[in-house]
Amino acid sequence: MDPVLDNLDLFWSGFLRSLGIALWGAVGSLVLGTVVAVCRVCPVPVLRGFGATYVTVVRNTPLAVVLSFFAFGIPTLGVNASYYVFGVAGLVVYTAAFVCEAERAGINAVAPGQAEAARAIGLGFTQTLTLVVLPQAVRSVVPPLGNVQIAMIKNSAVVGGFGVGGDLFAVTKRLTSAQGYPLLPVLTGMAIGYLVITLTAAAGLALAERRLAVAR
Secondary structure (H helix, E strand, O other): OHHHHHOHHHHHHHHHHHHHHHHHHHHHHHHHHHHHHHHHHOOOHHHHHHHHHHHHHHHOOOHHHHHHHHHHHHHHHOOOOOHHHHHHHHHHHHHHHHHHHHHHHHHHHOOHHHHHHHHHOOOOHHHHHHHHHHHHHHHHHHHHHHHHHHHHHHHHHHHHHHOOOOOHHHHHHHHHHHOOOOHHHHHHHHHHHHHHHHHHHHHHHHHHHHHHHHHO
16 A cells, blocks of 8 residues: 555545535536426426436436536537536536436425415415425435435546546546556555545435434
């Protein structure tokens, strides 16, 4: 493990960079996925069609293809940004499709009578969804949503292969290719970095699940 110990500063900066990608991916996919989930249960046919099409297309497209589209396809349209921005955007767009389905499952798990009662007292679709349905759905959504986010953290390693720079993937490539360190210990260091992120996220999600279970 000497290559790791000798380059702890590089691994630490790579860890923080990878953590930043994971955090932006989690927040962005949660926001976008919620919007798409609302579209999927919306009474407006056009919005429902958009939500269904988005999920069908994105979920059946490999992550590498989505990232390639953002990293190499969008710039040809005259949109300029760093590989970091494009990489995070691709990760958000991809993960949001799975977030949407997890949230939609939670919404569908709420008893139909809850929405009917809300409409009976004069609440509109938005009020029914935000005040009645979503607060109940979130309790059943935490476990599958947690699995989606943990998978997203692991998928964030793929983003490093598209020239983001400074993340754990880039540190590994630099140490093995440019500086000639042996591959196995360097890869072990990268794996440990991602394990720290995923295990911490899993512990936080388990705590949230226990708190919501008590609140039922």
